[in-house]
Amino acid sequence: MAKIVVINGTPSLVSRINAVIEYAENALGGKGFEVERINVAELPPEDLIHTKFESEAIVKANGLVAEADALIIVSPVYKASYTGVLKTFLDLIPQKGLAGKIVLPLFMGGSLAHLLTIDYALKPVLSVLGARYILGGVYAVDSQVVRNDAGAVEIAEELQLRLDNALGEFAEETELKAGRKARD
Secondary structure (H helix, E strand, C coil), rough: CEEEEEEEEEEEECCCCCHHHHHHHHHHCCCCCCCEEEEEEHCCHHHHHHCCCCCCCHHHHHHHHHHHHEEEEEECCEECECCCCHHHCCCCCCCCCCCEEEEEEEECCCCHHHCCCHHHHHHHHHHCCCCCCEECEEEEHHEEEEEECCCEEEHHHHHHHHHHHHHHHHHHHHHHHHHHHHHH
């Protein structure tokens, strides 16, 4: 089965966006995909900041990216762009490290004002890294992912529907790619 890697670019591992990641991982795992996650915030900060390509942690993370058939790139939106944590990791991916990968962006911001962050901030960087098949992605608004009184995170039904549609397309394209790869 095809391998999917989630690149989590949030600087906080307790972010509500993790509920979106878990939703995606559960949906894809339920379809039989092997899903792994890179939490960029858990990589050694000095390796990221000083662009230590040879670092054991970076080599391992880049190995996961290289082995993946498809990637999900996740980030909250701060100041009209994805996080600096995510950018430091993307800077460490080899020049054409995303060639042949199907990519699904999942972003979350405070308002719809930064809806085009995926198109204008992320997609140009992914293109430079060789990605040619970047799905439209899903942009969620903070109010669609909330903590209830019990402390659990709830995802709004409308967002779940958009995630289901995007993940369905992503799964279908990833299966097609994996089928072509197996025939070659």
